[in-house]
Amino acid sequence: MTREVAERHDAIAAVAEVFREHGYAGSSLTAITQQTGLGKGSLYHFFPNGKQEMAEAVLEDVSAWFEENVFLALRDSEAPARGIEQMFEAVDRYFRSGERICLLGAFALGDSREPFERVIHRYFSSWTEALAEALLRTGFTAPKAAEMAEEVVVGIQGALVLARSRQDPQVFTRTLQRLRRRIPTIQS
Amino acid sequence: MTREVAERHDAIAAVAEVFREHGYAGSSLTAITQQTGLGKGSLYHFFPNGKQEMAEAVLEDVSAWFEENVFLALRDSEAPARGIEQMFEAVDRYFRSGERICLLGAFALGDSREPFERVIHRYFSSWTEALAEALLRTGFTAPKAAEMAEEVVVGIQGALVLARSRQDPQVFTRTLQRLRRRIPTIQS
């Protein structure tokens, strides 16, 4: 059983790369078998509902990573400023300083947003809300905290769009720096 | 001839809606024939290179709209502040206050960015550069103008991602307001 879970999880990471490159509709099972090294039989063993279940698993996996590595630190009520700093570091690492896109953002703009609406909505809500509460704890007023949290998440997503569009990852690192500077308690 | 161009252009607008809803790979010719009301014969008459040419025409059409209704006003060296104000108004109108996505942003994140790389790159470069020069003319220093221009375009694109993700168009209008306030000469 441990082995089964481990291999399914390995498959998820490989499938994610295909979706990242070709989108949902553009990812054929042929491409997925090649990237994962698994035959269709194995894929349907792990994901009985086929392509849609693969995408669900991938989006859940990304969400879980952010839950563990980003939102959790933001919810740490003891050290809100440190949590925010950890968020910026984790985000920069995850998106490879602008060379990687956000699958949940891409799915939100792209084909077939509907089947994954719930996961997408939860991801962005969790992020914005956890950040707003952390900002509140650093001394922001409630409305300012909400506004700044939205500004940060908007900025990160927009920077990923522009970095990809202009093929210039530095748009992303510049944006992260600018957002950091706008939060007084963490500008170190 | 006038009639031919006019009808091709009508087709472009209808095709754009299909791409907006299903992305590139997800837009089947069947869906396009239904939305346009044209048979495949007519579509291939207008777009001999098929689906790819349809997408090129759509992206060029969007670019042309921004060129005329946004970038042109920004380049008016006589009234930079008024040009920037016009940009915000046109952008709010075009994206229907957050209910519509940016096709060029969606194509940048999604499948098949590669064939359209040039158009996408030009769109975002033109926008950022025209805005930076307008900001320069309102009194910003060169580096501050470039930074603010990037912040505005990043903010608009990110707000469109979040508005769609959270199914809350107000994220977009709030972001536009926030960006406006950050440009001293136009906060009216």
Next chain:
DNA sequence: GTCTATAGATCGATAGAC
């Protein structure tokens, strides 16, 4: 669990009548 073979539908694109 993993494979091959293949079903059945749909894909983009073309041909040719009108």
Next chain:
DNA sequence: GTCTATCGATCTATAGAC
């Protein structure tokens, strides 16, 4: 210019051997 008919390829998904 617009239509219908259809091609060949490719698609997702399933069946069944091992």
